[in-house]
Structure formats: structure tokens, C-alpha cells
Amino acid sequence: GAGVSQSPSNxxxxxGKDVELRCDPIxxxxALYWYRQRLGQGLEFLIYFQGNSAPDKSGLPSDRFSAERTGESVSTLTIQRTQQEDSAVYLCASSSQGGLAGGYTFGSGTRLTVV
Amino acid sequence: AQRVTQPEKLLSVFKGAPVELKCNYSYSGSPELFWYVQYSRQRLQLLLRHISRESIKGFTADLNKGETSFHLKKPFAQEEDSAMYYCALSSRGGSEKLVFGKGMKLTVNP
Structure with missing residues (x-):
């Protein structure tokens, strides 16, 4: 597509419910990245996919968080048993050459509110 | 560990005034530095990267390894520069993930 698409937007x-967030990269x-941005905070790295390599999951905050990506297509971020501290904007970004050379193209984000 | 610090959360200036958005980083290796910008109701987008040594929309940023800084500067601010600005760092090699600062809101008043 023309840009990185994320759904839902809100x-x-x-x-306690599970949620699934979707990212459709360019x-x-x-390369595909997930970040989280809590209110008043910077972007917090969650996970990185690069082609068929093993993903870098070092940023996932707990085992309630998981993400998948099939090949170089859509990625889903799943949060199980959501907690109020999970409320944030979840941003997805993709890149053609990794973060260094090409920079990232970001989606518009999914605003998650846990009540 | 990699860390990016943007010491100021807010900066308000008048149109035509110079602006400097500060960014300091902590990284033992050779970093790549970036500035990203988010205008109102728009997506976060790349503004410039130090490796390109370019000037975008009148903004420049010089990597100072001695001071571990990558401050963003513009000699004459415009109202359309009002936005959130994020400094980011990436390590060479590895997963190339970006580590972001907390951001700074720039407001340029008429």
C-alpha cells in the first residue's frame, strides 16, 4: 500500500480481555517494528522483525505481549489479559533497509484504552 | 545501554527567532542519530539523520561525539515548525532498532 496501515485506530x-492490533507495512x-507510547512518554521499543530472521523481542514488557509476522507481510501484536497500564498508543513502523539507511515509515497508531 | 535525553519538554518562541532543540545520548559504540517530527494530527516522520548531513526545512543537526549531543537548530523559526520533535539513536549493526527520547513540543507563535 501507499503507507503503513494500522487497525483499529482506536x-x-x-x-482482563485480550486484544489484537494489526499492522500492514509498506x-x-x-523490517517491521512495534513501539508503544504512553501518555507523556517517549516511544518504547517492543519488537522488531527483519525478513525471515528471528525477531528481536527484547522490548516486550511481559509474557502477556506477543507478536507475529508471516514473511514480509502483516503483523499482529497481541496483548493478553490487558491491564490498565497497557493503555497507550501502539505504533508500527516499517523500513526497506532497516532503521539506519532508510529511516522508518510510521503508521498512525492504535490508541488502546483499558478500562 | 543506549539512552536518549531531551532535557526540555516544551519550547515556545516567536516567529523568526532561532531555535535549538537539545538532544544528548548515551552509547558506548558508534551511534546513528535521527530527528523525527510529528505535526498536529499527522504521523511521526523522519526529519533528518546525521549520516546524511543534510538540511531539511531549514533545520540542521550536528553530531558532537565529544559532548554526546545531536542538537537540532534552525536560525529562523516559522509557525509551521510547531510540532513534537523526537531525537532517536540507533546502533550500527544489530537489530537497528531506534531508541527515542521523550520528545519536545515546539510552539512558534506569530
Whole structure:
């Protein structure tokens, strides 16, 4: 597509429910990143996919968080048993050459509110 | 560990005034530094990267390894520069993930 697409744009869920966030990267971009931005905070790295390599999961805050990506296509970020501290904007970005050379193209984000 | 510090959260100036958005980093290796910008109701986007040594929209940033800084400067601010600005760092090699600062809101008043 023309840009990085994320859905839903907004999600309100009850504490304890599972949620699934979707990211559709730019076609041909091999690298895909998930970040979280809590209110008043910077972007917090969650996970990175690069082609068929093993993902870098070092930023996932707990085992309630997981993400998948099939090949170089869509990625889903799943949060199980959501907690109020999970409320944030979840941003996805993709890149054709990794973060160094090409920079990232960001999606518009999913605003998650856990009530 | 990699760390990016933007010491000021807010900066308000008048149109035509010079601006400097400060960014300091902590990284033992050879970093790549970036500035990202988010205008109102728009997506976060790349403004410039130090490796390109370019000037975008009148903004420049010089990497000072001695002071571990990458301050963003513009000699004459415009109202359309009002936005959130994020400094980011990436390590060479590895997963190339970006570490972001907390951001700074620039407001340019008429």
C-alpha cells in the first residue's frame, strides 16, 4: 500500500480481555517494528522483525505481549489479559533497509484504552 | 545501554527567532542519530539523520561525539515548525532498532 496501515485506530477494552492490533507495512519493506507510547512518554521499543530472521523481542514488557509476522507481510501484536497500564498508543513502523539507511515509515497508531 | 535525553519538554518562541532543540545520548559504540517530527494530527516522520548531513526545512543537526549531543537548530523559526520533535539513536549493526527520547513540543507563535 501507499503507507503503513494500522487497525483499529482506536480500541477500548475491559481489563482482563485480550486484544489484537494489526499492522500492514509498506509492500516490500522487510523490517517491521512495534513501539508503544504512553501518555507523556517517549516511544518504547517492543519488537522488531527483519525478513525471515528471528525477531528481536527484547522490548516486550511481559509474557502477556506477543507478536507475529508471516514473511514480509502483516503483523499482529497481541496483548493478553490487558491491564490498565497497557493503555497507550501502539505504533508500527516499517523500513526497506532497516532503521539506519532508510529511516522508518510510521503508521498512525492504535490508541488502546483499558478500562 | 543506549539512552536518549531531551532535557526540555516544551519550547515556545516567536516567529523568526532561532531555535535549538537539545538532544544528548548515551552509547558506548558508534551511534546513528535521527530527528523525527510529528505535526498536529499527522504521523511521526523522519526529519533528518546525521549520516546524511543534510538540511531539511531549514533545520540542521550536528553530531558532537565529544559532548554526546545531536542538537537540532534552525536560525529562523516559522509557525509551521510547531510540532513534537523526537531525537532517536540507533546502533550500527544489530537489530537497528531506534531508541527515542521523550520528545519536545515546539510552539512558534506569530
Amino acid at each position: 480500541k477500548v477494552t475491559e481489563k 509492500s516490500g519493506h522487510t
